[in-house]
Amino acid sequence: MSVPVQCRHDETFVLNLGPQHPATHGVLRVKLTMDGEYIVKAEPVLGYIHRMHEKMAEDGNFAQFMPNTARMDYLHALAYNHGYCLAVERAAGIEVPERAEYIRVITVEMNRLTSHLLWWAAFLLDLGGFSPLLYAFDDREQILDLLERITGSRLTYCYFRFGGVYNDIDDEFIAGTYAFIKRLRSRLPRLYHDLVTGNIILIKRLKGIGMLSKEQARRYGCTGPVARGSGINYDVRKNEPYSVYPEFDFDVPVYNECDSMARYMVRMDEIEQSMRIIEQALDKLPDGPVRAKVPKILKPAAGDYWASVETARGNLGHRLVCDGKKNPYKLKLRSPTFSNLSCFGEVAEGMLLADALAFMGSLDLVIPEIDR
């Protein structure tokens, strides 16, 4: 749809989208200047759920910050666990046993599946399709049950420890995971792709809508599926490998269409790739301890450390500055959603309200992660 030719500024009105709006999934507020149903200017307003997580990190010792990591991106909490552990382990020079690394990869990828499934459900809800929500939650519930058995929680995990994981996985978990992957493989083509991806209304609403060019994606620092939907082949798991990811054979789906459909397809393909990684990790799972011997109170040497991991939303960086004490001097997070959202104002300009909301849904926003 073409943009209206001329817009007089005395004929626009301001529409407050949020902080309580069903399509913003949380407490994001977008100040929209509208001309009819066209958006003249979009301005995301943040800060409604700021909880000072980074300051909290400075006040406690290293281990005490661990539960906080899950409260930021609650949909991919284990990746946040992983990122923080990686930063601290690099600082303190801790070696992680191989079995623990495998378990980390398995659980993080399972958590990525739950995140993508929930995104899919919520995205369809944004587009006005209700039933997919229940189908996706059905599958997601199976993963949560499996993860609950070994981690003890269902959403805000605190499962990783410096030098390993909290709990070993057992045969029942392994068998259950294999069974789940088989189940999801059989359901993906029928329930997900036949019913939704091929739907003419969905295609019409996503194809060619919400164009985020490669150059824009680079400029705003977009990562994860948002960047890969714009033709940028960047995945931290491949480009800056960490943990045992180099040992697995998986592809990074990249689409060059730059539209909402491309971002949709990237995530749908990632679900399949995550299942591949989990299967390989379960096949190769070595024996051994799941936790290295680590002192109770860590005092890493003074220095500046960086660790980044690939969450379901993109590149998550932890910058850890230590001064030799038992608490971090400074912990700064580079969260993927913040950069991914930054492009919203520029892209949404001139779009229709409904299209802009579909575009926002395709960015997969998790607001507590932006504000922290």
Add this chain to the structure above:
Amino acid sequence: MDTNIWRPILYLIGFMAFAGINAAYLGWCERKGAGRIQRRTGPMEVGFQGLLQPLADGLKLMSKQLLVPDGVDSILFRVAPILAMIPALTSMAVIPFAGNVQARAVELSVLLIFALASIGMMAVLLGGWASGNKYSLISAARSVSQNLAYEIPMLVTVITIVMLTGSMNLEEIAAAQQGGFWNWNIFPVASHSLAQAIIMPVSFIIFFICSVAETNRAPFDMAEAESELIAGHMTEYGSMGFGLFMMGEYLNMVVGACLITILFLGGWDGPLGLSGGIWWFLVKIYLLLFTVIWVRWTYPRTQIYKLLNLSWKILIPFSLVNLLLTAAFIKVF
């Protein structure tokens, strides 16, 4: 003389009851249907299989305060929900459920129903305007453009039917289709020419799409659009004001299904020449209503401009061509 006075009164009471029960229980059917489609049970707690749920909902809505927010146009704000309900209820009076089962036989009943349907659209417009809410205002603007776009192909399609039958009386239109499905207007092989039988299914599809759009049902629920406009014109309504809007929507669905049944599906006529009666009429409208519910829970919502394009670029040209061809065939054969 005596019967002439009592008949309309009794029938009116009967149709009011039918309309009221439908308005309440279609909500229950929809929730049950949605539950089945989404692999859950739907309402189960109040009564057997949740059958008393509409009653409980009604009581809850009625016991709530009728809140009129500051800054609304208080008269129009109160009038709008009533306008949503009354035209739909009134249309029920002229619908023939079977031969002679009709509260009021009106010679131009087709015209009357479409006039009333247009008043129903006013409810969304007034409700959206009076609420003083920007989302509601967008919703009002959307609903006007949508109804305008979809009334044209709908009326043009109805004209083809009127030309085929030569009457604007719903009862006569239905009566002309008796004697098995090959006489129905959807596929009139026996009563009209074969060429006509090829055109009419297209008309039926156009009319069905338009009636879904006219009743503001998903995937065309642009005015409601809860994930964009937060229920649009209904945002500021609570208690029975909201209840009336919901009941109005369900009643409009029933009226739409009745119209499709009469115009295209032979009214009360049984398929395969089985003896006709009111039960066939009910079977047909509930099948249509189920289809509408099924569609809602399967498809995502379209986009307002795509919706208008569908009407102006596809449905209106097709319906006009249909009209011309029908006129030509009537003249030739």
